[in-house]
Amino acid sequence: MLKRNIVRKHIGLCLVLCLLFPLFTILSSPIKVEAATAVSAIFGGGPFVTGGQTVMNQLKVSGFNTVIIWSVHPQPNGDLYINDVLVCQNGNYVGDSAWATAWQSLKTGTTSVTRVEISVGAWGCSDFENIQALINANGTGSNTVLYRNFLALKNATGADAVNFDDESLYNVNTTVQFGQMCAAMGMKVTLCPYTNSNFWSSVKSQLGSTVDRVYLQCYDGGASNNPSSWKSLMGMNVIPGLWCLHSGQGDSASSVQSKLTNWKSSSDGGFIWLYDDLMKLSSPNSTADYANAINSVFTSTPPTSNNIALNKTATANQYVTNETPAKAVDGSIAGYGNGNSKWCSDNTDSAKWLKIDLGQTYSISRWVVKHAGIGGESTSYNTRNFKLQKSTDGINWTDVDTVTNNTSNITDRTVTAFSARYVRLYITAATQSTSNTARIYEFELY
Numbered sequence: 001m002l003k004r005n006i007v008r009k010h011i012g013l014c015l016v017l018c019l020l021f022p023l024f025t026i027l028s029s030p031i032k033v034e035a036a037t038a039v040s041a042i043f044g045g046g047p048f049v050t051g052g053q054t055v056m057n058q059l060k061v062s063g064f065n066t067v068i069i070w071s072v073h074p075q076p077n078g079d080l081y082i083n084d085v086l087v088c089q090n091g092n093y094v095g096d097s098a099w100a101t102a103w104q105s106l107k108t109g110t111t112s113v114t115r116v117e118i119s120v121g122a123w124g125c126s127d128f129e130n131i132q133a134l135i136n137a138n139g140t141g142s143n144t145v146l147y148r149n150f151l152a153l154k155n156a157t158g159a160d161a162v163n164f165d166d167e168s169l170y171n172v173n174t175t176v177q178f179g180q181m182c183a184a185m186g187m188k189v190t191l192c193p194y195t196n197s198n199f200w201s202s203v204k205s206q207l208g209s210t211v212d213r214v215y216l217q218c219y220d221g222g223a224s225n226n227p228s229s230w231k232s233l234m235g236m237n238v239i240p241g242l243w244c245l246h247s248g249q250g251d252s253a254s255s256v257q258s259k260l261t262n263w264k265s266s267s268d269g270g271f272i273w274l275y276d277d278l279m280k281l282s283s284p285n286s287t288a289d290y291a292n293a294i295n296s297v298f299t300s301t302p303p304t305s306n307n308i309a310l311n312k313t314a315t316a317n318q319y320v321t322n323e324t325p326a327k328a329v330d331g332s333i334a335g336y337g338n339g340n341s342k343w344c345s346d347n348t349d350s351a352k353w354l355k356i357d358l359g360q361t362y363s364i365s366r367w368v369v370k371h372a373g374i375g376g377e378s379t380s381y382n383t384r385n386f387k388l389q390k391s392t393d394g395i396n397w398t399d400v401d402t403v404t405n406n407t408s409n410i411t412d413r414t415v416t417a418f419s420a421r422y423v424r425l426y427i428t429a430a431t432q433s434t435s436n437t438a439r440i441y442e443f444e445l446y
């Protein structure tokens with residue numbers, strides 16, 4: 001509990017101090033990608049409040065599918081703060097309207113995010129003590145200030161669940177009543193234990209299916225936690241969490257992937273603590289790299305037997321009538337004059353490109369291009385210089401592999417496995433000569 005407790009202690013103190021000194025912030029600047037069905041969650045503090053739409057836009061393409069804002073602090077009078085910001089009072093959302101709009105955007109449009117959670121509690125805070133006093137005084141009915149304020153926060157953020165991060169009170173009765181209150185307003189409950197398994201298993205047992213996720217802290221005070229043991233205690237798979245690199249400590253993305261692989265049989269995914277630290281990192285430990293590390297453990301990837309580009313959506317910088325982008329992914333190499341199953345681009349664009357939307361994220365480790373010669377055309381038309389590019393949003397591209405001075409009819413390349421939904425063939429020299437016409441009979445991905 002050391003490191004995290006230090007962080008949390010600051011935030012706990014902040015809860016007290018920030019009411020007087022509204023100066024406390026945690027922040028910085030962010031990063032990018034696409035999600036799988038297993039849980040890939042990211043906790044965040046200050047940047048989720050102060051980062052505005054920019055942070056939301058980066059989360060949407062991060063590859064994380066669950067975003068958890070940490071943390072909500074109920075006050076003795078029922079007011080709700082997020083970190084040091086008053087957000088709900090007397091049943092109304094009273095925070096910044098732009099912030100609520102940004103949060104509501106997380107699950108809309110092109111995004112990897114499918115779920116939003118609000119996390120209550122932290123080490124060194126009196127949040128659950130305050131909840132206990134409010135419930136003891138007023139109950140949990142829909143007319144109580146606690147209910148009305150949480151409902152207002154749910155509506156403002158689009159939250160699907162409330163994450164319970166009690167690290168001090170550990171009162172089963174209070175926690176169960178509060179959980180039932182959250183369920184009554186249409187939210188799930190998730191638990192975030194690092195210790196005190198008796199308490200958490202009692203809460204799970206009494207709340208039943210209202211609890212649909214257990215985020216197990218496997219860092220800091222929970223560093224010795226065994227997901228398999230906790231799975232048995234809780235009666236359900238857990239979602240182990242690790243702390244990203246920070247201050248020369250923590251887990252790299254590849255270390256996250258390795259640990260989660262070992263825990264896979266007890267897990268429904270993984271989570272990363274903490275976006276505030278993550279946003280200071282860069283590749284190979286970017287936000288997207290961490291999301292990919294989690295997603296890749298739980299994405300079953302059909303190995304190399306199938307061409308995943310086959311009949312997927314293809315677009316291009318330009319094409320000649322009847323020689324459409326789709327003909328580069330139709331599985332046919334019917335030759336020129338005999339079906340002519342190629343994409344051809346002959347305008348003046350200096351770079352030609354063919355973009356494939358795979359419809360979902362795949363892990364890819366091999367790519368194949370079949371050039372003009374395969375269709376019986378002059379090999380002088382074979383593509384000379386080109387690259388394989390990947391993207392998680394179909395807009396921003398990263399080079400994966402580069403081919404120069406190709407003369408062959410077929411290019412068949414193996415690359416380090418990468419995850420992407422969008423892949424692009426990017427051509428910088430279309431032929432062996434000065435002719436600027438690209439002719440691609442087939443573009444394949446495995």
Ligand SMILES: [Ca+2]
Pocket residue numbers: 327328329330331332333334341342441442
């Ligand atoms: Ca074809």
